[in-house]
Amino acid sequence: MTAGRAGMADQPAMRAPIGPGSLLWHFASDTRSMFPGLSLGLLQLMHPAIGAAVTEHSAFSEQPFERVYRSVPQIWSALLLPDGDARSLRIRDLHSNIAGTDERQRRYHALEPETFWWAHACFTWGIFRSVELFHARQLDDYERARLYAETLSWYDRYGVSSRPVPPDYAAFRAKFDHVCADVLEWTPAVRQALHVRPAAAAAVSSGASPLAGRFLNLVTPDLGLFSIGCMPPIVRRRFDLRLDDDRQRRFDRSASVIRQGARLVPDRLNYSVLRTFLRQTGAHTRADRYQAE
Numbered sequence: 066m067t068a069g070r071a072g073m074a075d076q077p078a079m080r081a082p083i084g085p086g087s088l089l090w091h092f093a094s095d096t097r098s099m100f101p102g103l104s105l106g107l108l109q110l111m112h113p114a115i116g117a118a119v120t121e122h123s124a125f126s127e128q129p130f131e132r133v134y135r136s137v138p139q140i141w142s143a144l145l146l147p148d149g150d151a152r153s154l155r156i157r158d159l160h161s162n163i164a165g166t167d168e169r170q171r172r173y174h175a176l177e178p179e180t181f182w183w184a185h186a187c188f189t190w191g192i193f194r195s196v197e198l199f200h201a202r203q204l205d206d207y208e209r210a211r212l213y214a215e216t217l218s219w220y221d222r223y224g225v226s227s228r229p230v231p232p233d234y235a236a237f238r239a240k241f242d243h244v245c246a247d248v249l250e251w252t253p254a255v256r257q258a259l260h261v262r263p264a265a266a267a268a269v270s271s272g273a274s275p276l277a278g279r280f281l282n283l284v285t286p287d288l289g290l291f292s293i294g295c296m297p298p299i300v301r302r303r304f305d306l307r308l309d310d311d312r313q314r315r316f317d318r319s320a321s322v323i324r325q326g327a328r329l330v331p332d333r334l335n336y337s338v339l340r341t342f343l344r345q346t347g348a349h350t351r352a353d354r355y356q357a358e
Contacts, residue, residue, distance in 0.1 A: 079214060079217065079232060079233075080214055080215075080217045080218045080221065081211055081214035081215045081217075081218060082215070082218060083144070083215045083218045083219055087215050088208060088211055088212040088215055089144070089192070089212060089215040089216060089219060090144075090145065092192050092195065092196060092212070093141060093144055093145065093192060094145065094336050094339060095195070095335055095336070095339065096335050096336075096338050096339045096342075097195045097199040097200065097323065097327065098191070098192060098195045098339070099137070099195075099339065099342065100195055100198070100199055100291060100295065100323070101190075101191045101194045101195055101198070101291075101295040102137060102191065103291060103292035103295075104191075104194070104291070104292050104293075104294075104295035104296045105187045105188065105190070105191040106258070107255060107258060107259075107292060107296070108187045108190070108245075108249070108296075108297075108300065109183070109184055109187050110252060110254040110255045110258060111249035111250060111251070111252060111255050111300070111304075112180065112183050112184075112244075112248065112249060112250075112252075113167055113169075113171060113173070113248075113250050113252060114167070114171075114173035114174075114175070114177065114180040115175075115180060115183065115184060115254075116167070116250070116252030116253065116254035116255060117165065117166075117167035117168065117173055117252070117254075118163050118164075118165070118173060118175050119254055120252075120253060120254050121165050122163050122165070137343075138342075138343040138344075139152070139156060140156065140188065141343055142343065143156060143222065144219060149222060150222050153222035153223050153224070154222075154223070154224055156223065157176070157223045157224060157225060160175035160176050160181070161175075161176060163175035163176075168253065176225060178225065178226040178228050178229045179229045181223070181225050182220075182229040182230060183244060183248075185219075185220050185223070186237070186240075186241055186244075189213070189216045189219075189220075189237070190241060190297075192212070192216070193209075193212070194295060194297075198295060198320050198323075198324075199320060199323045199324055199327070200324060200327070201324045201325065201327070201328065209234050210233065210234055212234075213233065213234035213237060217230060241297075242297075242299055245297055245299045245300050245303070246299055246303065249300065249303075249304075251304060290308070290312055290315060290316050290319070291316070291319075293306050293307075293308055293316075294308060294313070294316035294319075294320070
């Protein structure tokens with residue numbers, strides 16, 4: 066990790082700048098940031114408003130995984146590219162007309178502050194989860210606070226209300242756990258997604274390139290295993306998302322291999338793999354426009 070502490074205060078500002086040298090860039094530029102991706106998508110679909118919105122306003126019923134493979138490269142490019150502010154505003158504006166009523170007659174709008182925050186909170190959680198599971202070196206208290214402060218700057222790029230945003234990482238964890246325990250539901254979108262084979266072939270059939278499919282097979286040979294294994298324990302318990310003992314051991318071994326094996330992969334190759342994956346799945350951006358530490 067190259068982000069240093071020299072000259073920094075003991076506690077980071079509420080919002081910390083993002084860019085080359087920031088912790089957020091460091092981890093988001095790492096291939097391992099992609100591994101919790103399907104868990105992240107399922108957590109979004111479990112939110113009643115988001116689950117209803119993707120069912121009613123996209124081709125989700127025909128291509129349930131296309132949303133993940135389409136949106137992740139756009140969101141990552143909005144974070145990592147020089148024109149990230151403008152890209153973020155375009156992402157926000159794409160949601161301006163997404164509204165309706167869910168199957169329980171509850172009205173929703175994609176830009177309702179709590180709903181939009183949850184969509185972003187899942188990406189914040191995904192960054193922290195990737196470090197927790199797949200990095201040998203864990204964050205200390207300072208780094209954890211600093212990384213969270215940087216995710217607040219990431220959220221600010223969308224130009225939406227910050228009213229629902231927790232002020233620090235402890236408050237974020239408390240609110241995230243509350244939503245997991247009391248707000249998330251077993252939505253029709255989740256039921257449908259879990260009945261579709263979550264493998265690289267799904268990515269290819271949904272419009273991603275064959276290269277993206279090979280990448281997925283390489284880094285996560287069993288995406289079904291990873292989609293449950295990466296889930297927050299509170300969600301796994303609440304919705305009975307179990308892995309039997311053999312599959313749990315397989316997931317634990319896979320995470321250990323990734324943690325230890327990553328030490329042997331040069332940073333330049335690691336970042337190059339991620340850039341190629343993002344381009345092939347929809348970012349369509351020249352490689353030299355991505356910057357990584």
